[in-house]
Amino acid sequence: MTQQSDLILQRMMALHPKVMDLVLDRVWRLLDAVGNPQDRLPPVVHIAGTNGKGSTQAMIRAGLEASGADVHAYTSPHLARFHERIRLAGDLIREEALTEVLDECYKANGSTPITYFEITTVAALVAFARTPADYTLLEVGLGGRLDATNVVSKPALTVITPVDLDHQQYLGNTLSKIATEKAGIIKRGVPCVVGPQHTESMDAIEAVAARHGAPLHAYGQQWHVTQERGRLVFQDETGLLDLPLPNLRGPHQIMNAGAAIAALRLLGKDEAACEAAVTSAYWPARMERLTNGSLVDLAAPAELWLDGGHNPAAGKALADTLRQQPQKPTHLICGMLNTKDIDGYLRHLATTADSLFAVSIPGEANTVPAEDTAAAAARVGLDATVAPDVRSAISTITRATPHARILICGSLYLAGHVIRENMT
Known part of the structure; x- marks a missing residue:
């Protein structure tokens, strides 16, 4: 059944620029028109990477919610319904609330060209700014440096999952170029959790972090994670955790879990939150x-x-x-x-x-x-x-x-x- 939000989303598609270019000018203009909601968000965890962004975010969310926190979460693309992209304090956004913020952003933008992802991201930020919560989890759509989510000046934490070749037509045709774009979410003085990387990708991420004076918490350096005797073993400077294996299937989820646990530890969460991250996360269509x-x-x-x-x-x-x-x-x-x-x-x-x-x-x-x-x-x-x-x-x-x-x-x-x- 077609809902009101579907009709507004269809109208938004017609605003898409004739040429797809990664810039933030359109986003900044619309954010200013709707009162700069990006400046009024609960503490933000910003997540970039080629693979594992969604799974890592799902685990961080599970851990935060187990600690009693109310969590906003933004992901893309959706699978069955657009509402999946926006979680307000733990629950998928309701149709009435979605219709309201989409309509507001559509009217504020007018007929000026803007991408579907850009205008809907602004709508999500408006919804987040108006709903009380303890954290906001933002998943990058494409790249990082020029992604529509990269508008928060001082997140609480950034996370970069494994970087690999994808979207080369927009991000560059080498791991170094792609990783540099992903690392564009790094902010001055803000800790950044980094998952396992190719050497070329890690070099690029370290270079960006050094320019911004951002402390890195990288796999193989500040934290380690392994599978041992049917358990997940995580270690960082705080100590060792012996946890169940992730309920999300696949050996790659061990590394995603490690990044999520490293993030939770930096946010001050305890072992119970870290265990919930690996046992309670749900992320559809991943094996x-x-x-x-x-x-x-x-x-x-x-x-x-x-x-x-x-x-x-x-x-x-x-x-x-x-x-x-x-x-x-x-x-x-x-x-x-x-x-x-x-x-x-x-x-x-x-x-x-x-x-x-x-x-x-x-x-x-x-x-x-x-x-x-x-x-x-x-x-x-x-x-x-x-x-x-x-x-x-x-x-x-x-x-x-x-x-x-x-x-x-x-x-x-x-x-x-x-x-x-x-x-x-």
Whole structure:
């Protein structure tokens, strides 16, 4: 059912500049027009990185909320509904409140060009500034230095998760350039937690931090995290924590948990908060097993899994996660956007899956045609077939191998479509 907020969001799309350029001029202008809400936010934790931003934020939020804090959180993109992007003091923003701030920002902006992400980010900041809370968690949309979220002059803390190749057309074609853009969220004197990095990325982050006099709390230096005997062991200068493994699946979540715990410790939170971070976090479409819904029923008795990762590093993380799962036939249903490195993503999965069914992402102008995804899969050694849609692919797989593992992957946009379709 179309809601009032959907109609306003559609009107906002029409304001998008003809050429996509990363600048903050449009954001500063609109922020000024709506009273500069960025100056009235609860203490901000600002999170950038290529992979792991959402999972790390989810763990930080779980830890803060376990300590009794009310937490605002901003993430993107959404999966099923725009409301997912804005959490006010722990709860998804209500339709009435969302409609109000969107309409206010739309009227304040007028007909001046502005990107969809920019105007909706300003709307989120307005909502955050008007609702009491103890913390605000802001996830960067793209890059960092020129991202619409990078308007808080003095956050409480910044976090940079692993940096890898993605969005090169906007951020640069080397790890050093991309990391420098991500490190643009670093502020003078503000501590910055840094997850594991390639040497080239770490050098760039250290250079930016040095210019700003920002103390770094980096993996392998100020903090360490490992998996030992089925437990997560974290250590920093405060001491050692022996915790359960993260409830979010995959070996990469050990490192995301480490960054979240390092952030919580810098915010003064105790061991109970750190344990809640790894045991209570929820972040959909990250190696998530779907357990009910129409697509789950269609797949039964096969397992149905969903993952929204979409770049080579995410492909590697997904392959590593699959290797840790109990052995059973694994079939991928994959759709991707044409801005992604399809071969680089699929190459890691070639040895972990029995076959791939390629689909186009419904309703996405930038989808890779299913035929092209199948061709890319074949190039890296996957047994690839074109499917007309997700349901057809699931039906074909379950007829042939009823007790298989079916993993839908390749794009958060495909993941969102699947979540919506599974509800029907």
